[in-house]
Amino acid sequence: MAGTDRTQKAILGGPTVILVNPQLGENIGASARAMLNFGLTDLRLVNPRDGWPNRKARSAASHADLVIDAARVFETTREALAEMQVIYAATARPRDMLKDELAPHEAALEMRAAFSRGQKVGIMFGPERQGLANDDIVLARKIISVPTNPAYASLNLAQAVLLVAYEWFQSGDVIDAGRVRRTLPDEPPLAKHQDVIAMFEHLEAELDSAKFLKPVEKRQRMIRNIRNIFQRASLYEQEVRTLRGVIKALSESREPIV
Amino acid sequence: MAGTDRTQKAILGGPTVILVNPQLGENIGASARAMLNFGLTDLRLVNPRDGWPNRKARSAASHADLVIDAARVFETTREALAEMQVIYAATARPRDMLKDELAPHEAALEMRAAFSRGQKVGIMFGPERQGLANDDIVLARKIISVPTNPAYASLNLAQAVLLVAYEWFQSGDVIDAGRVRRTLPDEPPLAKHQDVIAMFEHLEAELDSAKFLKPVEKRQRMIRNIRNIFQRASLYEQEVRTLRGVIKALSESREPIV
Numbered sequence: 001m002a003g004t005d006r007t008q009k010a011i012l013g014g015p016t017v018i019l020v021n022p023q024l025g026e027n028i029g030a031s032a033r034a035m036l037n038f039g040l041t042d043l044r045l046v047n048p049r050d051g052w053p054n055r056k057a058r059s060a061a062s063h064a065d066l067v068i069d070a071a072r073v074f075e076t077t078r079e080a081l082a083e084m085q086v087i088y089a090a091t092a093r094p095r096d097m098l099k100d101e102l103a104p105h106e107a108a109l110e111m112r113a114a115f116s117r118g119q120k121v122g123i124m125f126g127p128e129r130q131g132l133a134n135d136d137i138v139l140a141r142k143i144i145s146v147p148t149n150p151a152y153a154s155l156n157l158a159q160a161v162l163l164v165a166y167e168w169f170q171s172g173d174v175i176d177a178g179r180v181r182r183t184l185p186d187e188p189p190l191a192k193h194q195d196v197i198a199m200f201e202h203l204e205a206e207l208d209s210a211k212f213l214k215p216v217e218k219r220q221r222m223i224r225n226i227r228n229i230f231q232r233a234s235l236y237e238q239e240v241r242t243l244r245g246v247i248k249a250l251s252e253s254r255e256p257i258v
Numbered sequence: 259m260a261g262t263d264r265t266q267k268a269i270l271g272g273p274t275v276i277l278v279n280p281q282l283g284e285n286i287g288a289s290a291r292a293m294l295n296f297g298l299t300d301l302r303l304v305n306p307r308d309g310w311p312n313r314k315a316r317s318a319a320s321h322a323d324l325v326i327d328a329a330r331v332f333e334t335t336r337e338a339l340a341e342m343q344v345i346y347a348a349t350a351r352p353r354d355m356l357k358d359e360l361a362p363h364e365a366a367l368e369m370r371a372a373f374s375r376g377q378k379v380g381i382m383f384g385p386e387r388q389g390l391a392n393d394d395i396v397l398a399r400k401i402i403s404v405p406t407n408p409a410y411a412s413l414n415l416a417q418a419v420l421l422v423a424y425e426w427f428q429s430g431d432v433i434d435a436g437r438v439r440r441t442l443p444d445e446p447p448l449a450k451h452q453d454v455i456a457m458f459e460h461l462e463a464e465l466d467s468a469k470f471l472k473p474v475e476k477r478q479r480m481i482r483n484i485r486n487i488f489q490r491a492s493l494y495e496q497e498v499r500t501l502r503g504v505i506k507a508l509s510e511s512r513e514p515i516v
Binding site (some may be wrong): 030034035036038039062064065105116146147148152153154155159160163166169170188192204206207210211212222225226229230232233234235236238239242243245247248249250251252254 | 267288292294295296297320321323331356361363371404405406407410411412413414417419420424427428458461464465468470483484487489490491492493495497500501503504507508509510
């Protein structure tokens with residue numbers, strides 16, 4: 001049950017999200033929702049403009065109550081970061097600051113490694129308009145910056161949280177399984193080759209008697225083209241039965257063409 | 259300036275986002291913003307609940323006016339998809355439908371490859387509460403499903419658009435680096451959606467007159483299953499013509515069943 005394990009791990013922990021001076025309750029709520037979507041639960045707020053608790057935040061959180069209920073409020077960034085060990089600043093890089101800048105998927109791999117070594121990982125996000133102040137950015141080990149369309153770069157706060165949380169969650173798949181799981185939990189049996197071929201022969205016999213596979217020098221190529229359509233679909237057993245029924249129904253009472 | 263080139267390419271095109279029956283203008287606007295952040299500009303709306311234009315959509319789009327201004331409204335999914343050639347459904351996979359499911363980053367690579375071959379790529383998103391209806395999902399080649407915390411999986415509409423658009427943008431880096439190119443040198447044109455639908459309707463009319471789609475309460479489901487087989491195969495134009503010929507040949511001289 002690798003999937004379950006991963007999820008439980010994520011729900012029990014993951015990096016802390018620190019929103020510095022957030023303005024709108026809606027954005028705090030939407031950030032909480034995005035966090036929980038991707039298994040993050042520890043939310044800290046530094047000096048939220050409209051106080052705390054915040055009705056709009058709860059409403060926008062849309063049932064991510066456990067994140068909202070557990071959120072902690074601090075007066076300063078310094079207090080919010082107190083026991084953090086590995087800190088990132090999600091922001092555009094300031095011109096005059098020399099600090100490594102990572103894309104979210106790169107940061108996620110680093111965070112995952114730190115987290116799995118038991119380190120406390122925190123990610124700061126700045127207020128809606130201004131982004132993080134330089135004095136806060138400087139507290140971070142590295143910057144996380146989302147590559148965007150340079151002609152329209154402004155990401156909403158909750159969307160930035162979403163992308164960072166999403167990459168965190170994705171990185172769990174990478175770690176756990178080497179690639180993303182594509183489950184088809186109750187996938188029915190694929191058709192056996194012999195049954196597919198029998199269906200083709202049924203179809204082709206009907207097409208022969210309808211004089212469709214003409215002229216004879218094109219017959220083989222037409223057959224190949226028709227078979228190719230169905231082979232690309234990777235038919236299931238049940239689908240082969242359905243197609244047999246379709247062929248039978250269409251041709252059943254057809255008069256022989258003389 | 260590889261970055262600039264990629265961006266300009268992205269800004270000039272990219273897949274079409276089709277929002278089917280969206281309810282809240284805020285979500286349409288936030289989707290437009292997310293699209294433009296990641297270089298997508300072609301937005302189509304199928305029957306938006308609150309009509310169009312929509313003041314709240316424009317306000318939530320936060321200066322992504324070019325996407326809102328260019329958005330086109332259609333009455334049906336069928337019209338919105340008319341000239342699309344490669345269609346994805348962003349949704350949770352329905353239990354009873356057999357269709358490949360991709361994570362957004364996998365889908366992005368496929369879409370990027372299709373787009374670079376000049377194919378029209380569309381991604382459908384369903385309405386806020388229900389998600390896409392099965393009859394719409396069946397029109398897609400594959401499903402795009404965002405892996406989330408199973409204990410809290412519900413993604414907001416605009417957030418789903420954001421993640422798919424984000425991965426599209428990310429995949430541009432991969433393509434430029436030459437890692438993904440899967441050229442099919444002289445691939446023939448894929449069928450347009452409207453031509454595939456016309457073929458389905460031809461087939462279903464023949465099956466109706468053969469009394470195959472019975473009993474009536476199972477008709478819709480049988481149709482869905484049959485359509486799904488062909489949609490998985492991603493038909494080429496020539497193949498649609500071949501299948502029309504097959505249907506015609508099989509049923510041509512069939513006697514009406516009384």
